[in-house]
Amino acid sequence: MKGSTLLETNHNLRALWEGRGKTNGDLSKTGYEFSLVRKLLRLGVTDVKDLAAILANRPGGSVIERGKGSQYITATIAGAIKDLYIQKSEKG
Numbered sequence: 460m461k462g463s464t465l466l467e468t469n470h471n472l473r474a475l476w477e478g479r480g481k482t483n484g485d486l487s488k489t490g491y492e493f494s495l496v497r498k499l500l501r502l503g504v505t506d507v508k509d510l511a512a513i514l515a516n517r518p519g520g521s522v523i524e525r526g527k528g529s530q531y532i533t534a535t536i537a538g539a540i541k542d543l544y545i546q547k548s549e550k551g
Contacts, residue, residue: 462504488521496539
């Protein structure tokens with residue numbers, strides 16, 4: 460399923476995209492974006508272009524409000540992938 464479709468149907472994902480719903484951890488814009496990408500990956504979204512488009516278009520997000528560009532987007536996606544990989548390897 461595409462990330463944009465999931466944003467319409469998954470309320471928890473939509474809340475992260477809108478910058479609300481987290482109660483612990485990094486509550487900054489970038490913290491929400493990292494959590495958003497991790498959630499998308501856990502839901503099966505693996506198309507990097509799809510993930511990048513969602514980050515780039517997040518209302519009130521770092522790309523729109525702070526002018527962060529492709530390097531930030533790439534680093535955020537790579538970091539989320541690495542984090543999930545490490546989590547999986549520690550469990551299995």
